[in-house]
Amino acid sequence: MGRQPCCDKLGVKKGPWTAEEDKKLINFILTNGHCCWRAVPKLAGLRRCGKSCRLRWTNYLRPDLKRGLLSEAEEQLVIDLHARLGNRWSKIAARLPGRTDNEIKNHWNTHIKKKLLKMGLDPVTHEPLHDKQPFSEETASTASHSQESAGNHCVPENEYSIINSENNSSSPTENCSSDVHESLLLDNICNNNESLGNSLWIDEVPLVDGASWENQQPTGEDICSHNLGFPSLEDNCSWLLDCQDFGIHDFGFDSFSTDIELNVLNP
DNA sequence: AATTTTTGCAACCGCGCACGA
DNA sequence: GTCGTGCGCGGTTGCAAAAAT
Numbered sequence: 001m002g003r004q005p006c007c008d009k010l011g012v013k014k015g016p017w018t019a020e021e022d023k024k025l026i027n028f029i030l031t032n033g034h035c036c037w038r039a040v041p042k043l044a045g046l047r048r049c050g051k052s053c054r055l056r057w058t059n060y061l062r063p064d065l066k067r068g069l070l071s072e073a074e075e076q077l078v079i080d081l082h083a084r085l086g087n088r089w090s091k092i093a094a095r096l097p098g099r100t101d102n103e104i105k106n107h108w109n110t111h112i113k114k115k116l117l118k119m120g121l122d123p124v125t126h127e128p129l130h131d132k133q134p135f136s137e138e139t140a141s142t143a144s145h146s147q148e149s150a151g152n153h154c155v156p157e158n159e160y161s162i163i164n165s166e167n168n169s170s171s172p173t174e175n176c177s178s179d180v181h182e183s184l185l186l187d188n189i190c191n192n193n194e195s196l197g198n199s200l201w202i203d204e205v206p207l208v209d210g211a212s213w214e215n216q217q218p219t220g221e222d223i224c225s226h227n228l229g230f231p232s233l234e235d236n237c238s239w240l241l242d243c244q245d246f247g248i249h250d251f252g253f254d255s256f257s258t259d260i261e262l263n264v265l266n267p
Numbered sequence: 268a269a270t271t272t273t274t275g276c277a278a279c280c281g282c283g284c285a286c287g288a
Numbered sequence: 289g290t291c292g293t294g295c296g297c298g299g300t301t302g303c304a305a306a307a308a309t
Contacts, residue, residue, distance in 0.1 A: 014278080014279075015277095015278075015279090015302090016277070016278075016303090017277090017278085036294070036295090037294075037295070038293085038294065038295090050294080050295090051279085051280095051294095051295080051296095052278075052279080054295075054296085055277090055278065055279080056277090056278085058296095059277075059278085060277075060278095087298065087299090088297085088298085089297075089298065090296075090297060090298085101296095101297075101298080102276085102277080102278085102298095103276085105298075105299085106275070106276055106277085107275095107276095109275090110274070110275050110276080111275090
């Protein structure tokens with residue numbers, strides 16, 4: 001029963017990616033795109049499984065990624081979205097331009113969770129801890145089945161976005177005691193960061209994912225005209241500079257950068 | 268300065284879904 | 289309808305760096 005693991009072949013490398021592997025993967029995808037991930041490692045000359053390549057690309061190498069800590073606004077947005085969507089990190093990430101589900105999940109577990117606890121809020125339900133039911137201990141542990149527990153107080157995403165696109169005040173989060181606070185924060189976010197706000201209310205728009213970058217390849221004009229917080233065309237080139245962050249220059253990417261520019265400018 | 272503990276993040280694992288044969 | 293395949297997601301692990309002792 002069950003599927004064969006995709007990575008059980010001998011000679012398939014695991015563990016941290018080397019600069020050389022990164023280079024190969026980036027070069028390949030920028031030149032060819034990814035037809036199917038399973039084929040990518042073979043075609044790119046990597047001894048990795050396709051899954052690993054996809055993960056590496058989406059979580060670390062994609063040019064439209066922001067690096068660094070989440071801003072206050074982003075963090076609040078994550079909190080608000082988590083209150084509505086639960087642990088659906090990919091959905092949350094889709095509304096944060098340049099952020100990955102993995103990054104948000106990690107940030108949630110390492111920073112935001114603690115922050116909420118400090119504020120006396122249950123990171124799962126977003127309700128004040130002292131309001132918890134007597135069975136809270138159990139629920140808290142089962143709450144780690146966060147999908148259920150979070151899911152229970154969540155509105156289906158479509159519904160959510162419809163509601164929000166029509167009237168923020170009817171947001172389902174009003175069912176929670178901390179929601180007024182959150183809504184205010186969210187308003188703040190939206191006012192202060194229009195791109196974030198815009199992206200939040202647009203449902204099912206794959207703001208940032210492989211597909212949006214790969215397949216749709218929006219032009220710089222598209223990006224700017226929608227003001228969705230994508231990196232501009234200029235940014236798409238300047239990400240090369242950002243690559244310094246992960247040592248891209250350390251592995252001699254002079255020719256690589258030329259390739260990228262050609263690909264970005266002449267898709 | 269050396270050792271231990273904690274933290275943060277990249278990567279892996281396994282499951283479920285979608286889709287085509 | 290079922291089976292196989294590929295992909296994406298969420299949870300978990302492993303390890304390096306930072307902090308504490």
